[in-house]
Amino acid sequence: xxxxxxxxxxxxxxxxxxxxxxxxxxxxxxxxxxxxxxxxxxxxxxxxxxxxxxxxxxxxxxxxxxxxxxxxxxxxxxxxxxxxxxxxxxxxxxxxxxxxxxxxxxxxxxxxxxxxxxxxxxxxxxxxxxxxxxxxxxxxxxxxxxxxxxxxxxxxxxxxxxxxxxxxxxxxxxxxxxxxxxxxxxxxxxxxxxxxxxxxxxxxxxxxxxxxxxxxxxxxxxxxxxxxxxxxxxxxxxxxxxxxxxxxxxxxxxxxxxxxxxxxxxxxxxxxxxxxxxxxxxxxxxxxxxxxxxxxxxxxxxxxxxxx
Amino acid sequence: xxxxxxxxxxxxxxxxxxxxxxxxxxxxxxxxxxxxxxxxxxxxxxxxxxxxxxxxxxxxxxxxxxxxxxxxxxxxxxxxxxxxxxxxxxxxxxxxxxxxxxxxxxxxxxxxxx
Numbered sequence: 001x002x003x004x005x006x007x008x009x010x011x012x013x014x015x016x017x018x019x020x021x022x023x024x025x026x027x028x029x030x031x032x033x034x035x036x037x038x039x040x041x042x043x044x045x046x047x048x049x050x051x052x053x054x055x056x057x058x059x060x061x062x063x064x065x066x067x068x069x070x071x072x073x074x075x076x077x078x079x080x081x082x083x084x085x086x087x088x089x090x091x092x093x094x095x096x097x098x099x100x101x102x103x104x105x106x107x108x109x110x111x112x113x114x115x116x117x118x119x120x121x122x123x124x125x126x127x128x129x130x131x132x133x134x135x136x137x138x139x140x141x142x143x144x145x146x147x148x149x150x151x152x153x154x155x156x157x158x159x160x161x162x163x164x165x166x167x168x169x170x171x172x173x174x175x176x177x178x179x180x181x182x183x184x185x186x187x188x189x190x191x192x193x194x195x196x197x198x199x200x201x202x203x204x205x206x207x208x209x210x211x212x213x214x215x216x217x218x219x220x221x222x223x224x225x226x227x228x229x230x231x232x233x234x235x236x237x238x239x240x241x242x243x244x245x246x247x248x249x250x251x252x253x254x255x256x257x258x259x260x261x262x263x264x265x266x267x268x269x270x271x272x273x274x275x276x277x278x279x280x281x282x283x284x285x286x287x288x289x290x291x292x293x294x295x296x297x298x299x300x301x302x303x304x305x306x307x308x
Numbered sequence: 309x310x311x312x313x314x315x316x317x318x319x320x321x322x323x324x325x326x327x328x329x330x331x332x333x334x335x336x337x338x339x340x341x342x343x344x345x346x347x348x349x350x351x352x353x354x355x356x357x358x359x360x361x362x363x364x365x366x367x368x369x370x371x372x373x374x375x376x377x378x379x380x381x382x383x384x385x386x387x388x389x390x391x392x393x394x395x396x397x398x399x400x401x402x403x404x405x406x407x408x409x410x411x412x413x414x415x416x417x418x419x420x421x422x
């Protein structure tokens with residue numbers, strides 16, 4: 001549930017979840033960071049064709065078609081009996097992980113359209129599969145746990161989501177090291193779930209831990225650092241700690257203006273979030289200017305207009 | 309019969325558009341099967357009403373929203389994306405919706421307190 005990759009603090013997380021094509025992008029579904037241990041991408045197959053068709057259908061909001069294509073991809077993965085890698089000691093993988101990827105993709109799609117009962121068994125199967133094939137301590141297992149946590153969050157079951165995210169964090173800390181950037185991501189996710197439960201002190205500490213790890217790994221101006229900054233901005237805005245919120249919004253916006261293209265939808269999101277905060281603090285004219293900028297970006301993106 | 313169907317059709321269309329706007333504004337994929345269920349619930353309730361009541365309801369925005377809310381809840385739409393939407397409400401991102409959408413928004417739970 002990180003603002004960088006979402007249209008909103010939660011929803012683009014889910015959207016990202018259904019935009020997975022390869023096993024490596026499955027990790028994106030679980031908000032892994034670049035450099036995290038990821039299985040290799042499966043070769044071009046009919047499976048990939050269906051998965052990409054599902055993505056395209058989802059983007060144009062043809063949800064029934066997206067579901068059909070994800071199901072076909074899953075069926076193809078089953079037919080090929082492609083399973084997750086069998087060598088838990090390997091950072092890469094020897095085999096094609098299409099089946100767990102398809103299970104996660106279809107599940108994430110069901111979460112996105114709020115068909116939770118159908119998502120659950122798919123994620124449980126993916127979890128069983130990855131645990132069996134990779135070992136319970138593999139980061140790929142953590143990704144699936146995070147997808148399951150997203151399901152629980154969507155259902156409003158924050159305590160269960162937190163337990164799953166804590167398990168994912170433990171796996172990543174042990175497998176990747178406590179200062180790995182994926183751990184920074186995990187901490188931010190955990191913080192947001194804590195914040196949703198009004199565990200304010202716990203959430204605040206987790207946000208800062210995540211930010212520190214990201215800054216240490218990536219430098220102060222990396223877009224992933226902006227994710228943590230946006231989380232903190234929203235967190236403080238919700239606590240009415242407006243000076244702190246303002247400071248984090250500005251830092252996040254500055255990074256995204258500098259590092260992302262001028263037509264990046266994430267920049268538009270940032271502008272909108274900041275605008276909400278500005279309106280809350282009675283700066284309506286500035287808010288309106290930012291909203292207009294965001295609208296312009298979204299229009300350009302939707303029309304695929306090149307940047308002037 | 310034609311006039312009666314027109315009112316039902318108008319409300320059905322209006323409700324569907326309201327729901328589309330609701331999820332679009334929140335930038336969420338609509339739970340499309342539950343949306344269809346909600347529209348179905350609305351139509352059943354409208355058809356159970358005398359034609360005169362239906363026309364009166366169509367002309368009264370507050371009554372319209374009341375029955376939309378009933379269909380929203382009865383179809384289970386208020387249980388879909390509830391964790392997400394509660395978060396959006398908390399963060400202020402739902403504030404851009406027109407005021408009448410409070411009929412939907414206030415069906416979502418307040419944050420859990422430790």
